[in-house]
Amino acid sequence: MDSVFLHVDLDAFFASVEQLDHPEYRGKPVIVGGLPGDRRAVVSTASYEARKFGVHSAMPLVTAVKLCPQAVYVRGNYKRYSEKSHEVMSIFSDYSPEVTQISIDEAFIDITGTERLFGNPVDLAKKIKARVKTETGLSVSVGLATTMYLSKIASGLRKPNGLTVVPRGKEEDFMLSLPIEKVWGVGGKTLAHLKAAGFCTTRDIYEKSEALLISIFGQSSGSFLYNAVRGNKGMVFGGEAKNHSISSETTFEFDLTDRYAIDTALMSLSMDVLYRMHRENVRSRTVALKIRYEDFTTVSVQATTERPVMNADDMFARCQALFTKKYQEGKGIRLLGVSCDNVEDKSTPTQQEFFDFGDSKRAKVEEAIYAMEDRNPDLRVKKARLLQEE
DNA sequence: TCTGGGGTCCTAGGACCC
């Protein structure tokens, strides 16, 4: 069966939602990510009005304020964004059972073999764009191609509100006409590496053997590049759900050196991760800690134990131990992060003897607290330690 | 212009077992 995929990308998603919810923002530059004065914030999304001033995602907010002081600045309302995301995604599922969401604002729709039902793919793409607009008020850019990988690249070429088609049989031509920095999976480092090795176009890559590319870029990147410029992507997204990770990190407004403040942050991060693990009904045996120092050097430590993390105290204790092991005394800390890796479903069997009596009792108390918080989101049951910080 | 927060995947080396 000849496959057909759409990749749908919401345009300037967070900023567009703000403009939708606040009519007075429409037509104005809107910047989501922080308020002027937030020292270490970065731009999460800039509306197209703001992009005209050179503002873009990942830019330090301080820079954005200089380029576009008159913009509307908001920190962002992520709950609201995921609501709107759901609205959009549910429209997609009317056209295919095979919808693969890859982030809050984009998804692949496998429309292979739907022609009889919904008309030809281009018409279907237009129909979906129109429905999203009328039903949610948001605009999207769409790529249409024979593979997920190509549809993803295509959707990025005409924005906002675009539709880009890669005709069947033209996959290779499409890739060979593409500037190298548009190749999805090639980032800043690889781009520099490519340039340094004399590769300036996708054709430069195309003309080399896979063996040569592997010798320069390594097994995985070399063979990725070889296949990518041929439009060969057997690249599959959203395969089997594997054991993932849950993490939480914060960059501090000012660097930390005080151990009490550090512990407070570690406890808060621990509780956040544990709460989310509880909500996902998963457990983990691996706890990792990340430290970013004032000079931006970043280090990490992790430890895996036989027994899964039991409760917030356990998690906190593990984080403290990792911190003590890794911390270079005296250095200022700009970021702390905590994560549980390789989380697995709580329903997968485990040796019950791992749960000693005291631990399982404490875990049950925490479950009860979480349940309370779920019923009443405003109720924050926190450790006294954290309350002192308010 | 000093660089967020949430993730995924890859690499290379070491320990350990057969």
Next chain:
DNA sequence: TCTGGGGTCCTAGGACCC
């Protein structure tokens, strides 16, 4: 006495994505 590989699990760091 010196010398094998393969497999699995773990760790630290890095690249990339939105």
